[in-house]
Structure formats: structure tokens, C-alpha cells
Amino acid sequence: MSKKLNCDDKLYRAVESTLYNYKNVKAQIKNIELDIEEKLNSYSTLNAVQYDRDSLSKTYKFNSEVENKVIELDINDPELKNNIMMLKVKKRSKEIQIERIDNILSVLQEEEYKLIELRYFKGMQFKDIADVLLKSDLYLQQLRRKIIIEKIIPLFNN
Structure with missing residues (x-):
């Protein structure tokens, strides 16, 4: 006769599964980052960073060249922009999963x-x-x- 799992046993196994998958989730995050980078690099409008007088002036505004290029993609290639945004959402979800585990383990x-x-x-x-x-x-x-x-x-x- 098989022992029926109660809720606590299922939760215990879910915790163990999450802990066993910790390293895999970290690797998945890195792979998503590489996917984003690859998509950006393959896009033909990505060119060298242009430095002009305005971009070198003192400012407190944060600008990332990659983020600016992603924003530009919205105009030039909505499908690629959507793919990258989906990857970013997926990446952030996995980062939150890792942060939750780290937070729990900190106690x-x-x-x-x-x-x-x-x-x-x-x-x-x-x-x-x-x-x-x-x-x-x-x-x-x-x-x-x-x-x-x-x-x-x-x-x-x-």
C-alpha cells in the first residue's frame, strides 16, 4: 500500500526541488543574458558608441547605451524588441526566485x-x-x- 503524500510532504519536496535547482536557475539567468546580448549584437543597427559633447557633459541622468538601443528597437523592429522584453521578464522572474532563496537562507x-x-x-x-x-x-x-x-x-x- 503506497503512502499518500500529505500537504506537508509535498511542500517539503517542493522546497527540496527548489534548493536542488538553485544552480540551474543561476545558469538559466546567465543564458538569458547571453540570449539578449546575442539578439542585440545580431541587430544590424547596433553600431559603435558615439560620444559627443552632450553625452560627456556632467549629468545625473543614468543612460545605458544598450538600454537606449533596446528603446530604439521599438521603432525599428517591434518583434525583436518584444522578444528581448520577454527575455528580460523571464530573467527577472528567475532573479526573484534566486533572491527569495537567498533571503530564506540568510536566516x-x-x-x-x-x-x-x-x-x-x-x-x-x-x-x-x-x-x-x-x-x-x-x-x-x-x-x-x-x-x-x-x-x-x-x-x-x-
């Missing part, structure tokens, strides 16, 4: 964070983590469960 004690880092971000087995942290693997398994249930899930669920 952990040093040993707790190290356990999560070694287990989920580096994919180490408990016996290897036990060697690094000089604790028993059984203790670390219990500590991991306690960290997730008592510290991560309450913040993860909000």
Missing part, C-alpha cells in the same frame, strides 16, 4: 547553511558532508529535516 546559522549548501548546491552525499562538518550523517539528516520544516518552509510558503 540560517553557519552550520545549517553549510549543510544546505553541501547537500543541495554541491550535491554531496550525507556521508561526505559528515566528513566535512565532522558530524554523524544521521545527525545531519535529522538537522536537514529540522531546518527545512522549522526555518525554510515557513518562509517559503509566504
Whole structure:
């Protein structure tokens, strides 16, 4: 007879899945940045940065040449502009996901964070983590469960 997962088990597994995917999400963000850069570079109107007297004058206005070029794309190529904007939205969503994880993990004690880092971000087995942290693997398994249930899930669920 299979054990039916209750809501807590599903949430526990969702937290674990999120932690295991942390590095992948960071890589996805970098790939999206590369996709945006590639699209911008392939667009024929992108040319060298032009410096004139006005652009070199002292100002507090922030201007990015790439952002200005993206704005120009709205006139020249709406489809490309839309693609880039969609990539930016996707990138920001993933950045927020990473920021949430980092924020949640910031409440952990040093040993707790190290356990999560070694287990989920580096994919180490408990016996290897036990060697690094000089604790028993059984203790670390219990500590991991306690960290997730008592510290991560309450913040993860909000």
C-alpha cells in the first residue's frame, strides 16, 4: 500500500526541488543574458558608441547605451524588441526566485547553511558532508529535516 503524500510532504519536496535547482536557475539567468546580448549584437543597427559633447557633459541622468538601443528597437523592429522584453521578464522572474532563496537562507546559522549548501548546491552525499562538518550523517539528516520544516518552509510558503 503506497503512502499518500500529505500537504506537508509535498511542500517539503517542493522546497527540496527548489534548493536542488538553485544552480540551474543561476545558469538559466546567465543564458538569458547571453540570449539578449546575442539578439542585440545580431541587430544590424547596433553600431559603435558615439560620444559627443552632450553625452560627456556632467549629468545625473543614468543612460545605458544598450538600454537606449533596446528603446530604439521599438521603432525599428517591434518583434525583436518584444522578444528581448520577454527575455528580460523571464530573467527577472528567475532573479526573484534566486533572491527569495537567498533571503530564506540568510536566516540560517553557519552550520545549517553549510549543510544546505553541501547537500543541495554541491550535491554531496550525507556521508561526505559528515566528513566535512565532522558530524554523524544521521545527525545531519535529522538537522536537514529540522531546518527545512522549522526555518525554510515557513518562509517559503509566504
